[in-house]
Amino acid sequence: MNAPGALDRRAVVAALLHEPGDLLVVTGLGAPGYDAAAAGDQALNFYLWGAMGGAAMVGLGLALAQPDRRVLVLTGDGEMLMGIGSLATIAVAGAPNLAIAVLDNGRYGETGAQHSHTAQGTDLAAVASACGWRSTATAFTMAEVEALRARLLSEPLFAVIRISPAESPRALPPRDGAHLADRFRRALGVTPP
Amino acid sequence: MSQPSWQEAVYAALKAARITQVGYVPDAGHAHLIAAAITDADMRAIVLTTEEEGIALAAGAWLGGQRAALLMQSSGVGNCINMLSLPVNCRMPLLTLVTMRGEWGEFNPWQVPMGRATPAVLTAAGVHVHRADHPGEAAETVAAAAALAFDSAVPVAVLFGQRLIGAKVFVQ
Numbered sequence: 218m219n220a221p222g223a224l225d226r227r228a229v230v231a232a233l234l235h236e237p238g239d240l241l242v243v244t245g246l247g248a249p250g251y252d253a254a255a256a257g258d259q260a261l262n263f264y265l266w267g268a269m270g271g272a273a274m275v276g277l278g279l280a281l282a283q284p285d286r287r288v289l290v291l292t293g294d295g296e297m298l299m300g301i302g303s304l305a306t307i308a309v310a311g312a313p314n315l316a317i318a319v320l321d322n323g324r325y326g327e328t329g330a331q332h333s334h335t336a337q338g339t340d341l342a343a344v345a346s347a348c349g350w351r352s353t354a355t356a357f358t359m360a361e362v363e364a365l366r367a368r369l370l371s372e373p374l375f376a377v378i379r380i381s382p383a384e385s386p387r388a389l390p391p392r393d394g395a396h397l398a399d400r401f402r403r404a405l406g407v408t409p410p
Numbered sequence: 411m412s413q414p415s416w417q418e419a420v421y422a423a424l425k426a427a428r429i430t431q432v433g434y435v436p437d438a439g440h441a442h443l444i445a446a447a448i449t450d451a452d453m454r455a456i457v458l459t460t461e462e463e464g465i466a467l468a469a470g471a472w473l474g475g476q477r478a479a480l481l482m483q484s485s486g487v488g489n490c491i492n493m494l495s496l497p498v499n500c501r502m503p504l505l506t507l508v509t510m511r512g513e514w515g516e517f518n519p520w521q522v523p524m525g526r527a528t529p530a531v532l533t534a535a536g537v538h539v540h541r542a543d544h545p546g547e548a549a550e551t552v553a554a555a556a557a558l559a560f561d562s563a564v565p566v567a568v569l570f571g572q573r574l575i576g577a578k579v580f581v582q
Contacts, residue, residue, distance in 0.1 A: 241474075243470070263473060265496070266499075267492070267495050267496070267499070268465075268469075268492065268493050268495055268496040269492070270462065270466075271462070271463075271465070271466030271496060272466075273466075274463045274464075274466030274467045274470065275466045275467075275469050275470035275473070275496075276470060278431060278466065278467040278468060278469060278471035278472075278473070278474065278476075278478060279471070279473050279474040280470070281431055281454050281456075281470075281474070281476070282431070282471045282473070282475055282476035283474040283475070300463070300466075302458075302459030302460050302463065303459070303463050303466075305459055306456065306457065306459055306463055309457060310454070310456050394496070394500035394501070395499070395500055395501035397500065398472070398473060398500040398501065398502060399501075401473050402472075402473060402475070405473070405474070405475065407473075407474065407475035408475075
C-alpha cells in the first residue's frame with residue numbers, strides 16, 4: 218500500500234491555476250473539474266463530466282491544434298488509469314506544449330472512495346516514464362507543487378501530485394458540453410472552419 | 411503492397427475536407443491512408459493504443475480549431491462507445507472511417523460478433539452511419555460524411571465493407 222498524500226487538493230489547484238494567463242485547461246471528470254472551478258471558472262477551462270479516460274487525449278488533440286499555446290490536463294488517478302494507454306500515445310506523438318498533472322488521492326472519490334491502483338502500488342509517474350515521457354515528477358509538498366507549476370507551464374511534463382483523500386465541498390462548473398465547447402472555441406478565437 | 415485508386419481518392423477527400431489530424435489503430439484496409447498521412451507534412455498521424463483515444467483526440471482537435479479523422483477496424487467500434495458521449499454531448503463533429511470485418515468472406519469467427527453489431531452499435535450511440543461497398547462510391551461517401559460531420563456538427567462513421575477491401579485470406 219502507498220501512504221496517502223497530505224496535500225489539500227484545492228490549495229494545489231489554486232496554486233497551479235493562479236494567474237493562468239492564456240493557459241488552456243482540460244479537466245478529467247469528477248473532483249479535478251470542481252477544483253478548477255473553485256480556482257476560478259473561465260472560458261478556457263474545458264471540463265469533462267464523463268468520457269472517463271479521455272482527458273489526456275483531448276489535451277493532445279488541442280495541443281497539436283494550438284502549438285503556440287500551453288495546454289494543461291488536470292485529472293485524477295482513476296481517470297488517468299482508465300486512459301493509461303494514452304500515456305504511450307502522447308509520449309510517441311510528442312507535444313512540447315502539453316503537460317499533465319494527476320491529482321492522486323489513491324481513491325475513486327465520486328463513487329465511495331474505493332482505493333484505486335495508485336493506493337495499492339501502481340506508480341503513474343513510473344508508468345509515464347516507461348511509456349516514453351522524458352520528464353516526470355511526483356510532488357508531496359506545496360513547495361514541490363510551486364516548483365512544478367513553472368515546469369507544467371513550460372515543459373512536456375507528466376506530474377503526479379499526492380493529495381489527501383479528504384473530500385472538498387462541491388464547486389460545480391457548467392456541465393452543458395455544447396456550451397463548454399462553444400465558449401472555449403469562442404474564447405480561443407477559433408472561427409467555424 | 412498495391413494501392414487501389416479508391417484509397418487514393420479517399421485520401422484526397424480527407425485532404426479536401428481539411429483534415430489535419432489522423433488518429434489510427436492500424437488495419438490492413440487502412441494501410442494506404444495511414445502511410446499517406448504519415449508522410450504528409452500537413453498532417454499529424456497519431457498511432458493509438460485503443461480506438462476511444464481517437465474520439466478524445468478529435469474532440470481536442472475541434473476545440474483547438476482543427477479537424478481530425480479516426481481510422482479503425484470494426485472490432486474497435488465497441489471500444490469507443492462511452493467515449494462517443496463526448497462528441498454527442500458537446501455537439502462536436504466526428505469523422506471515423508471503419509474497415510469492416512466479420513462479414514463478406516470472413517475466415518475468423520472472432521471478428522463476426524463485433525462486425526455484425528457495428529452498424530447497430532454506432533447508431534445506438536448516436537453516430538450517423540454511411541457505408542461504401544464499391545470502389546466508385548468510397549471517396550464520395552467520405553466527402554459527404556465529412557460535410558455532414560463538420561458542417562452539421564455530428565458524429566459520422568463511414569463503413570468500408572469487407573467486399574470493398576477484399577476478404578482477408580488466411581494462409582496456413
